[in-house]
Amino acid sequence: MSADPQGRDLLALAVEIAAEAAVIVAKYAAERTYAIETKSSPTDLVTEADRESEALIVRAILAARPHDGLLGEEGASREGASGIRWVIDPIDGTTNFVYGIPAYSVSIGVERDGQVIAGVVHDVALKEAYTASLGGGAHLNGLPIHVSARADLSASLWGIGFAYDPHRRGEQAKFYDRVMTHIRDVRRMGSAALDLCRVASGQLDGYWEFQLNAWDIAAGGIIAREAGAVTRGFHGYTFEEGYVLASNPALNAPMLAVLDAYR
Ligand code: LIP
Numbered sequence: 001m002s003a004d005p006q007g008r009d010l011l012a013l014a015v016e017i018a019a020e021a022a023v024i025v026a027k028y029a030a031e032r033t034y035a036i037e038t039k040s041s042p043t044d045l046v047t048e049a050d051r052e053s054e055a056l057i058v059r060a061i062l063a064a065r066p067h068d069g070l071l072g073e074e075g076a077s078r079e080g081a082s083g084i085r086w087v088i089d090p091i092d093g094t095t096n097f098v099y100g101i102p103a104y105s106v107s108i109g110v111e112r113d114g115q116v117i118a119g120v121v122h123d124v125a126l127k128e129a130y131t132a133s134l135g136g137g138a139h140l141n142g143l144p145i146h147v148s149a150r151a152d153l154s155a156s157l158w159g160i161g162f163a164y165d166p167h168r169r170g171e172q173a174k175f176y177d178r179v180m181t182h183i184r185d186v187r188r189m190g191s192a193a194l195d196l197c198r199v200a201s202g203q204l205d206g207y208w209e210f211q212l213n214a215w216d217i218a219a220g221g222i223i224a225r226e227a228g229a230v231t232r233g234f235h236g237y238t239f240e241e242g243y244v245l246a247s248n249p250a251l252n253a254p255m256l257a258v259l260d261a262y263r
Contacts, residue, residue, distance in 0.1 A: 001134075001135040002135055003133060003134070003135045003136035003137075004117055004133060004134040004135050004136070006112065006117065007110070007112075007117035007118045007133035007134040007135070007136060008118075008133045008136055010084070010110045010117065010118045010133075011110070011118035011119075011120065011131060011132070011133040011136070013061075013064055013065075014086075014108045014110055014118055014119070014120045015120045015122075015129060015131055016060075017056075017057055017060040017061065017108065018057075018106045018107075018108050018120045018121075018122040018129070019122060019129070020056060020060065021053045021056050021057050021090060021106045021122070022106050022122045022124045022127075024049065024052055024053050024056055025049050025053050025090075025091055025097070025104070025106060025124045026124050026125075028047070028048065028049035028052075029049070029097065029100070029124065029125070032100070034047045034048040034049050035047065035048045036098060039164075040164055040165070041164040041165055041166070043095070043164050043166075044164035045094050045095060045098055046074060046094065047091070047094065047097070047098065049090075049091060049097065050073070050074050050090050050091045050094055051074050051090070052090075053090035053091055053106060054072045054073070054074040054075075054076055054088060054090035057072070057076075057086075057088050057090060057106075057108065058070060058072065058076045058088070061086050065082065065084065067080055067081045067082040068080040068082050068084045068085065068086060069082075069084065069085035069086070070085065070086050070088065071085060071086070071087050071088065071214060071215065072087075072088040072089075072090065072215065073088065073089050073090060073213065073215045074090060076088060083112055083113050084110065084111065084112055085110075085111045085114075086108060086109070086110055086111075087108070087109040087110075087111060087116075087214050087215050087218035087219070088107070088108055088109075088215055089105075089106070089107040089108075089193060089215040089216060089219075090106060091104055091105070091106065091124075092104060092105050092106075092107045092121075092191045092192060092193040092194070092215075092216060093105060093190050093191030093193070093194065095190055096189075096190045096191060101190065102125030102126065103123075103125065103189050103190055103191055103194060104123075104124055104125065104190075104191055104194075105121045105122055105123050105124060105191055105193050105194050106120075106121075106122040106124065107119075107120070107121045107122075107193035107215065107216075107218070107219045107220065108120050108219055109214075109215075109218025109219035109221070109222065111218070115134075116134075116218050116219075116221060116222045117133060117134040117222070118132070118133040118134070118222065119131070119132050119133075119218060119219030119220065119221070119222040119223050120219055121193045121194060121196075121197050121219050121220055121223060123194060123197075128140060128141055129141055130145075130197040130200065130201075130220075130223050131223065132200075132222045132223040132225075132226035132227070133222075133226070134222070134226075135226075136226065137226050137227075138200050138222075138223045138224070138225075138226035138227035140197075140201055145200050145201040145202070145227050146200075146201075146202060146227050146228050147199060147200060147202055147205075147224070147227050147228040147229045147247070147248040147249075148202035148204075148205050148248050149248065149250070150205045150248065150250070150251065151248075151250035151251065153182055153183060153251055153254045153255065153258070154182065154183065154184065155184050156183050156184055156205040156206060156247075156251050156255075157183070157184050157185055157186075157187065157204055157205050157206075158183055158185075158186050158187070158204060158205065158206045158207060158208065158247075158255075159186070159187050159188070159189060159195035159198060159199070159204045159206070159207035159208075159209075160176060160186045160187070160188055160207070160208060160209060161188060161190070161192060161195070161209035161212075162188070162209075163211050168211060172210070175262055178262045179258055179259070179262065182255075182258045183255075187204065192207075192209060192212055192216040192217055192220060192244070193216060193217070193219060193220040194220070195207040195209075195220070196217065196220025196221060196223060196224045196229075196231075196244075196246055197220055197223050197224070199224050199227075199229050199246050199247060199248075200220075200223045200224045200226075200227035200229060201227070202248075205247060205248060205251055206245070206246060206247025206248065206251050206252075206255060207244065207245075207246050207247070208234075208244060208245045208246070208255070208259065209244050210234075210235070210237070210242065210243045210244065211242050211243075212242040212243075212244055213242060214240070214242075216242075217239070217242070217244055221239065221244075221246070224246045228248065228249070229246050229247060229248060229249075230246070230247060230248075230249050230252040231244070231245070231246040232245050232246075232252065232256070233245065234256055234259045234260065235259070235260070235263055245259065
């Protein structure tokens with residue numbers, strides 16, 4: 001498949017805007033004097049930095065493309081007339097950000113008629129940019145990246161995550177301990193966008209989490225796919241509905257069988 005020209009052009013704009021937002025987020029990370037509030041639960045945090053990052057991203061997108069649609073974690077929501085929609089997570093990994101754990105990112109995905117055609121995940125602390133456009137492959141700081149080749153499930157390393165809702169977390173935890181007997185180990189690193197990028201670069205063999213939002217997975221999903229990953233849903237839900245299973249092709253069906261066995 002040849003690179004989609006519009007995907008490539010919109011990626012260039014997304015990369016520029018994500019880099020600007022990363023400067024704001026890094027400034028707040030250094031100063032550590034920002035206000036913190038809670039959202040859906042006492043553990044679901046939002047900071048001044050999340051809000052300012054999203055405001056900057058929205059301003060920059062509408063300045064360049066006034067007819068596009070928007071969906072942002074911190075409330076940006078706009079029907080566009082162009083068929084293009086920007087899906088924004090101004091800081092993915094906000095809990096890490098608040099605790100000073102260097103694993104949070106600015107994530108921007110671009111959809112055309114509902115299909116993601118470009119994505120950038122800018123790792124603020126490591127100053128690394130993961131990028132991809134439809135048919136254009138996936139890159140880390142401009143260099144091509146690919147998923148791992150590991151085919152043995154029992155020797156595979158997986159990223160996982162937990163919801164902000166304590167009840168759901170309990171359900172997820174019960175589920176995870178059963179899966180543990182089938183794999184090498186897990187890593188809970190706190191940012192779905194970066195976890196998907198680690199699958200893309202082979203730092204993880206796979207990642208699964210459920211009940212995520214579009215902004216957590218839009219950009220990371222295309223980066224993983226363009227790096228050779230299979231991304232899909234499970235338990236009767238789709239990837240786009242937030243049931244995320246992403247891995248190299250060899251491990252996808254075996255892990256799906258395990259996930260379905262413990263439904
Ligand atoms: C977070 C995800 C993470 C998930 C958290 C939360 P946020 O996104 O990146 O994978 O486990 O529950 O959804 O809230 O930092 O943008």
